[in-house]
Amino acid sequence: xxAVFNNATLTDLVREDTxxxxxxxxxxxxxxxxxxxxYWAAWYTYMNNDVLATGLMFFLLHEFMYFFRCLPWFIxxxxxxxxxxxxxxxxxxxxKEQLYCLKAVLLSHFLVEAIPIWTFHPMCxxxxxxxxxxxxxxxxxxxxxxxFFVLEDMWxxxxxxxxxxxxxxxxxxxxxxxxxxPFGLSAEYAHPLETMSLGFGTVxxxxxxxxxxxxxxxxxxxxxxxxxxxxxxxxxxxxxFPWSLNKFLPFWAGAEHHDLHHHYFIGNYAxxxxxxxYCLDTESGPEAKxxxxxxxxxxxxxxxxxxx
Numbered sequence: 487x488x489a490v491f492n493n494a495t496l497t498d499l500v501r502e503d504t505x506x507x508x509x510x511x512x513x514x515x516x517x518x519x520x521x522x523x524x525y526w527a528a529w530y531t532y533m534n535n536d537v538l539a540t541g542l543m544f545f546l547l548h549e550f551m552y553f554f555r556c557l558p559w560f561i562x563x564x565x566x567x568x569x570x571x572x573x574x575x576x577x578x579x580x581x582k583e584q585l586y587c588l589k590a591v592l593l594s595h596f597l598v599e600a601i602p603i604w605t606f607h608p609m610c611x612x613x614x615x616x617x618x619x620x621x622x623x624x625x626x627x628x629x630x631x632x633x634f635f636v637l638e639d640m641w642x643x644x645x646x647x648x649x650x651x652x653x654x655x656x657x658x659x660x661x662x663x664x665x666x667x668p669f670g671l672s673a674e675y676a677h678p679l680e681t682m683s684l685g686f687g688t689v690x691x692x693x694x695x696x697x698x699x700x701x702x703x704x705x706x707x708x709x710x711x712x713x714x715x716x717x718x719x720x721x722x723x724x725x726x727f728p729w730s731l732n733k734f735l736p737f738w739a740g741a742e743h744h745d746l747h748h749h750y751f752i753g754n755y756a757x758x759x760x761x762x763x764y765c766l767d768t769e770s771g772p773e774a775k776x777x778x779x780x781x782x783x784x785x786x787x788x789x790x791x792x793x794x
Contacts, residue, residue: 488539490530490617501531508532516619523619526705530617540607540617540704544711545600551712552674555719559670560584562725571725573745577667587671598678599685613693614700615707627706634691634710635758641687642757647768649680650752668722668748673715687757688714717758722748737761746770 491497500511509528512519519527533539562568569575579587610617621627649659662676674681688711696702721744726732732740737760747754753770756762763769767778 488530488534488536488617489611490527490536490619492618497531500527501534505529505532519619522705523621526617526621527619536611536617537607540610541604544603544606544708547708547712548599548603548715549595551715552719555716556670556673559719559723559725562723563669568725571727573724573726573742574667574749577724579665579667579669583665584669584671587665587669587675591671591674594674594676594678594681598681602682602689609693610704613696613702615692615696615702615704617704621705622703627703627709630692630695630702630706631710631713633695634688635714637691637695638687638714639756639758639762641691642684643755643762645683645687646755646757649683650755663748663751666748666751668724668745670719670723673718673722721757746774 488497491500496515500508500515502508502511505528508531509524512524512527512531516524516527529543530536530539533542563578569578572578609615646659648654658677658679662672662680664675665672676684692702692707692710721739721741723741724745726740726742726745730740730742732738732742739754739756739758739760743754743756743760743763747770750770753768753774754763755768760769767781769778
């Protein structure tokens with residue numbers, strides 16, 4: 487029995503032998519639900535097994551949204567017109583490179599990420615992550631997702647920075663740096679340990695949040711994961727357009743920020759925002775290096791004046 491309705495009688499009333507018949511019944515008996523809530527409720531009601539419904543939905547959501555977002559960048563790479571916005575215009579990924587990356591990413595999705603995805607719903611039930619309709623307000627979901635972006639960025643900065651030290655880089659993170667000029671598909675090309683540890687920022691932060699608040703909807707988590715996937719793919723795209731988000735939000739990292747990290751193999755460790763790298767002086771690239779040297783020179787001069 488699904489928990490999507492807090493009413494077993496209603497669940498039995500609307501459930502049919504096909505998904506679309508179930509959807510039609512929900513529209514008939516629950517017209518106050520918006521279309522997304524109706525589709526959501528129909529899915530859980532029709533499946534009649536929340537563990538299976540959540541596992542299958544999360545896996546398909548991840549696969550569809552990831553490759554859906556990668557596809558435009560693959561197409562853009564084939565069109566010379568867009569080279570003017572390519573951050574490393576002389577390094578266009580070959581079809582062979584992209585196919586190799588695709589195989590590795592698919593292998594990771596099925597052998598590394600699939601297991602925790604399929605076992606996620608029992609954890610949701612224990613933590614209080616609900617699937618019930620109606621959904622929370624847009625305001626509530628927006629605030630939660632904004633918080634998740636900030637928390638994930640913090641986790642990503644420190645975990646990513648750790649992966650650039652000694653054995654962590656040599657045996658784990660080096661795989662991700664196979665591509666000095668990243669492309670969209672390479673966003674999730676990584677060692678399994680890196681996938682799990684950095685992935686904790688995406689899934690673990692909402693878990694910590696619900697452990698503290700006791701209140702989180704699974705739909706909010708779906709939207710958050712979708713946006714996080716888009717952010718990860720876009721930051722690896724290798725393109726910086728005049729309409730890119732970082733042109734409107736100066737603190738947004740974007741592809742320009744992360745491309746420097748891949749190009750120089752150091753610095754710019756954060757995922758979504760620039761403030762950690764700025765505040766902790768780990769910005770990457772020649773301009774950041776010059777600014778850093780000027781600050782060091784200025785500090786040395788001030789120290790010398792005080793000494794004299």
